[in-house]
Amino acid sequence: MSIIQLIFFGLLVPCLVAQSFNQTHLGFPDSWDGDKYRELYCPSKNIPKWLDGYFLCQLSASYGNSSAPDGEKLSHMIDAIGAVGSFHVSNGQVVFSAQYYPARPYKIWEFYDRNMSKASVPFAGWSDYNLTAMSKWEQVPANPDSARFHPNLDFWKVGNRIIAGTEAPYWVGYEFDVRTLQKFKLFPFKEENDIFSTPRHTMIPISMAIHERNDADGTIWGSFSAMNFEEQRFYQGIFTVDTNGVRRVVGLYDYGAWDTNACGSNDEYIGDKTLLPGYIHSITSTENFVILPITSLLINPCKFKEPPLNNIRSAIQKGGLWGMDFYDMVPMRFLIFNKKTLEFTTQKPLEVFPSMFVTHQLNAFEAEDGNLVADMVVYDSHDPYIKYFYTDFLTKQLYPTTARVLRFTLDSKKQRVMYNYLIPQETISADFPQFNHNYEQKAYQWGYIVQHPFASGNSILKINVDEPAGSRNLEFRADPNLVLHEPWFVQKPETKKEDEGVLLVRGLDTAENKGVLIVLDAEKMVELGRAYVPISIPFGFHNRFFSKKDLGLPEGFQVGPSQYRPMDKKQGIATLPLKKITTILPSTSTEIPTTTTTEPSSTTTVPSTTTTTTPEPTTTSTTTKLTTSSSTTTTTTTPEPTTTITTSEKPVTLTTQTWTPPTTTTVKTTTVTLPTTTTPKIPRWWPLAGSATTEQPWWQKVQTGTTNTLPPLFPVSKSVEEKKVSVKPNESDNKVVEQKPTGGSMDEIYDQTLTALCSWIPKVFTSISNELCFKQGRTAAKWMAPIAQSYAERFRMGRANRKTSPNDNPNIQPSLKQMAFDPLQQEPIRFG
Numbered sequence: 001m002s003i004i005q006l007i008f009f010g011l012l013v014p015c016l017v018a019q020s021f022n023q024t025h026l027g028f029p030d031s032w033d034g035d036k037y038r039e040l041y042c043p044s045k046n047i048p049k050w051l052d053g054y055f056l057c058q059l060s061a062s063y064g065n066s067s068a069p070d071g072e073k074l075s076h077m078i079d080a081i082g083a084v085g086s087f088h089v090s091n092g093q094v095v096f097s098a099q100y101y102p103a104r105p106y107k108i109w110e111f112y113d114r115n116m117s118k119a120s121v122p123f124a125g126w127s128d129y130n131l132t133a134m135s136k137w138e139q140v141p142a143n144p145d146s147a148r149f150h151p152n153l154d155f156w157k158v159g160n161r162i163i164a165g166t167e168a169p170y171w172v173g174y175e176f177d178v179r180t181l182q183k184f185k186l187f188p189f190k191e192e193n194d195i196f197s198t199p200r201h202t203m204i205p206i207s208m209a210i211h212e213r214n215d216a217d218g219t220i221w222g223s224f225s226a227m228n229f230e231e232q233r234f235y236q237g238i239f240t241v242d243t244n245g246v247r248r249v250v251g252l253y254d255y256g257a258w259d260t261n262a263c264g265s266n267d268e269y270i271g272d273k274t275l276l277p278g279y280i281h282s283i284t285s286t287e288n289f290v291i292l293p294i295t296s297l298l299i300n301p302c303k304f305k306e307p308p309l310n311n312i313r314s315a316i317q318k319g320g321l322w323g324m325d326f327y328d329m330v331p332m333r334f335l336i337f338n339k340k341t342l343e344f345t346t347q348k349p350l351e352v353f354p355s356m357f358v359t360h361q362l363n364a365f366e367a368e369d370g371n372l373v374a375d376m377v378v379y380d381s382h383d384p385y386i387k388y389f390y391t392d393f394l395t396k397q398l399y400p401t402t403a404r405v406l407r408f409t410l411d412s413k414k415q416r417v418m419y420n421y422l423i424p425q426e427t428i429s430a431d432f433p434q435f436n437h438n439y440e441q442k443a444y445q446w447g448y449i450v451q452h453p454f455a456s457g458n459s460i461l462k463i464n465v466d467e468p469a470g471s472r473n474l475e476f477r478a479d480p481n482l483v484l485h486e487p488w489f490v491q492k493p494e495t496k497k498e499d500e501g502v503l504l505v506r507g508l509d510t511a512e513n514k515g516v517l518i519v520l521d522a523e524k525m526v527e528l529g530r531a532y533v534p535i536s537i538p539f540g541f542h543n544r545f546f547s548k549k550d551l552g553l554p555e556g557f558q559v560g561p562s563q564y565r566p567m568d569k570k571q572g573i574a575t576l577p578l579k580k581i582t583t584i585l586p587s588t589s590t591e592i593p594t595t596t597t598t599e600p601s602s603t604t605t606v607p608s609t610t611t612t613t614t615p616e617p618t619t620t621s622t623t624t625k626l627t628t629s630s631s632t633t634t635t636t637t638t639p640e641p642t643t644t645i646t647t648s649e650k651p652v653t654l655t656t657q658t659w660t661p662p663t664t665t666t667v668k669t670t671t672v673t674l675p676t677t678t679t680p681k682i683p684r685w686w687p688l689a690g691s692a693t694t695e696q697p698w699w700q701k702v703q704t705g706t707t708n709t710l711p712p713l714f715p716v717s718k719s720v721e722e723k724k725v726s727v728k729p730n731e732s733d734n735k736v737v738e739q740k741p742t743g744g745s746m747d748e749i750y751d752q753t754l755t756a757l758c759s760w761i762p763k764v765f766t767s768i769s770n771e772l773c774f775k776q777g778r779t780a781a782k783w784m785a786p787i788a789q790s791y792a793e794r795f796r797m798g799r800a801n802r803k804t805s806p807n808d809n810p811n812i813q814p815s816l817k818q819m820a821f822d823p824l825q826q827e828p829i830r831f832g
């Protein structure tokens with residue numbers, strides 16, 4: 001064999017260890033019951049003893065039968081029934097446990113015996129949904145502490161407390177006892193601000209970036225969008241949460257009042273788009289500044305209404321994105337907020353072309369020349385949301401090669417933004433970046449990112465951000481059957497070197513259909529140790545490790561009734577399926593009239609639960625008897641068609657769940673794949689710094705073809721001084737609004753909102769009279785997201801198909817678009 005052949009062969013090897021979407025359906029289970037074991041001992045080897053804490057994982061855990069018809073299954077990762085998984089790592093041992101969040105969709109699913117077909121997917125979302133089932137459940141009063149959405153995107157740390165959260169600005173998510181995965185409750189913020197503490201229609205938070213930033217002292221920086229429904233004015237807010245859970249709104253940027261006459265056909269906003277906020281999933285921060293990347297996915301107020309029915313003959317409606325539009329011609333914008341003076345540094349956002357969508361952040365810091373440097377994962381569009389996170393997509397193809405890992409350099413003095421690439425590839429199939437968070441806000445060198453997310457045989461790429469040619473980058477690839485998820489870096493105690501520590505990575509072995517926890521040496525990117533979970537663990541979004549020290553818990557492990565207890569390694573697996581299966585039955589209304597008032601009369605029977613446990617169980621029978629009798633008449637009123645479906649239900653369910661421990665041992669010898677370095681290659685486009693400016697102001701292009709030729713109205717930025725609350729806010733006023741029963745101030749606020757709304761809606765939609773607006777207002781409450789509901793709910797609804805319009809032209813920088821289209825991925829994606 002010649003040298004050339006050897007080299008050629010050597011280059012081919014990485015391609016032979018290909019990633020695969022084969023078997024990835026295992027990551028999207030029908031009905032995952034991993035929460036039924038209180039603790040699962042995970043046989044492990046070589047887990048560093050200094051790791052002492054909890055590796056928490058956000059799980060998108062149950063979907064329903066993927067072969068079931070639309071309306072009887074969930075098909076998007078954001079919709080899936082949310083759960084938290086926890087690896088308790090201590091003294092070299094690992095125990096896994098999990099719990100579903102007691103969110104409303106979960107409770108409905110649980111009520112229907114965890115059968116999505118029976119539940120008829122009555123919760124709105126990205127998946128197709130059943131309008132009839134939804135209207136039925138809308139009438140049922142929410143249980144206290146039953147959030148509308150699964151808070152399964154990320155975790156926040158407030159003092160010693162952990163919040164599992166989603167993008168709902170009011171309640172963010174659940175606080176819970178990390179040790180036991182119990183005591184879930186909506187996080188009780190102490191609202192020292194007049195936006196969250198006194199809801200009013202003139203300032204309604206509609207969306208929030210789930211990915212926050214933390215100062216060394218534990219202060220959280222977050223951001224939200226809000227709208228003044230009276231003046232049709234959008235704001236971008238900045239808040240802090242201190243270690244005691246006190247939330248303060250410290251800055252408000254006023255986008256200006258949008259033009260209610262500028263709603264074109266197809267509900268397109270044809271006015272000045274600088275007046276609209278863009279969706280923000282993550283923010284970033286340096287020592288002195290918070291940086292908000294405002295994506296080109298704009299909140300479209302013309303779609304602040306119920307999405308049109310896509311099928312008037314059926315109760316099944318298409319799910320998807322509603323309420324936001326991605327504009328190929330709107331630049332990415334940056335707002336920069338000074339954390340010390342509490343002012344925005346510029347009166348208008350900095351802009352950079354082309355249009356962009358940002359998912360996640362690496363680090364950010366202040367460069368010596370005073371510029372701000374911020375590294376992030378950028379896409380050409382919001383395809384990750386509207387395409388990639390659909391289960392149909394991820395089980396049929398690889399995550400596309402469309403992400404860019406970019407370094408933005410923000411120069412507020414010269415009002416300009418430059419960017420360059422941090423890796424040799426222009427686009428890469430990767431997301432979920434991480435870094436050593438001890439280096440947050442400081443100059444840093446190393447990032448870690450998941451390559452080929454959600455595919456088996458995928459890898460973690462270690463990126464040297466100082467050398468975009470990539471010659472020092474390293475890649476860790478485990479077995480071909482393993483799907484690796486977002487890593488989390490933990491610094492080794494008493495070390496200073498940035499990459500001296502480990503990466504915790506959870507994975508799914510698709511051959512065994514079992515979870516694993518892998519510990520990597522973050523410096524060399526080789527496997528150090530591994531723990532085998534005796535059950536499958538679904539895919540999900542973000543993961544974080546919290547040491548016991550972080551949480552103020554005693555270090556080491558305690559033996560207690562609900563604590564970790566090392567067991568004999570019989571067959572390598574010992575399980576304690578002690579958890580009682582509890583079915584919480586939502587009150588069922590006996591009749592649901594077309595009017596807005598409901599008489600929720602509870603006809604539920606508390607389930608009797610018998611749990612049989614043997615110390616070393618081979619079979620555990622849990623019998624849940626669930627008897628409910630209800631007769632429900634549901635009438636769905638929608639703007640035009642009226643569907644009346646009468647249902648008579650008498651679900652009497654007798655379920656026996658049996659769990660048999662796996663008979664095979666999962667202990668295997670660990671195969672460590674040697675790290676491969678990425679081929680060094682100086683990209684033609686690097687560095688791009690300085691070349692990212694455009695000749696012509698973008699708004700002129702956006703407005704081409706419309707009569708609206710107004711120059712962009714950059715409203716004067718207002719760093720709104722927080723009205724100093726002299727009196728300490730009444731604690732009982734701080735309660736999460738959603739928890740309040742119907743009636744009372746919630747209704748008042750909503751009525752005020754409706755009044756404001758109906759003063760302009762008829763102007764925009766001439767077919768809607770003022771009376772009709774009011775009449776439909778209540779029906780549409782779920783779309784309007786008045787107070788406690790997140791904007792997320794609205795934008796998860798309706799059709800994803802964006803109507804094209806004259807304004808919605810192809811990208812002005814087609815060169816950047818080219819790479820994004822892989823002909824192999826042209827398979828039509830069904831999303832609306």
Ligand SMILES: *[C@@H]1O[C@H](CO)[C@@H](O)[C@H](O)[C@H]1NC(C)=O
Binds near residue numbers: 022023510511
């Ligand atoms: C998919 O994976 C299964 C189980 O690992 C294997 O039997 C099958 O041959 C694979 N199919 C393809 C097309 O790779």
Ligand SMILES: *[C@@H]1O[C@H](CO)[C@@H](O)[C@H](O)[C@H]1NC(C)=O
Binds near residue numbers: 030065066068
């Ligand atoms: C899923 O649905 C298909 C087709 O409707 C059916 O054949 C299959 O048995 C179902 N699977 C389960 C686990 O219910």
Ligand SMILES: *[C@@H]1O[C@H](CO)[C@@H](O)[C@H](O)[C@H]1NC(C)=O
Binds near residue numbers: 116117
């Ligand atoms: C779920 O409910 C459907 C409809 O009632 C039923 O046909 C199916 O067998 C159930 N699936 C399971 C796994 O019980």
Ligand SMILES: *[C@@H]1O[C@H](CO)[C@@H](O)[C@H](O)[C@H]1NC(C)=O
Binds near residue numbers: 120315
């Ligand atoms: C929609 O939901 C209702 C109420 O749960 C149910 O009776 C009906 O069968 C569902 N329709 C479809 C097409 O799944």
Ligand SMILES: *[C@@H]1O[C@H](CO)[C@@H](O)[C@H](O)[C@H]1NC(C)=O
Binds near residue numbers: 730731732733
């Ligand atoms: C706080 O508000 C509640 C209800 O609004 C009221 O009953 C209570 O007296 C108030 N407490 C104080 C100290 O003002």
Ligand SMILES: [Fe+2]
Binds near residue numbers: 281359360541542
């Ligand atoms: Fe995220």
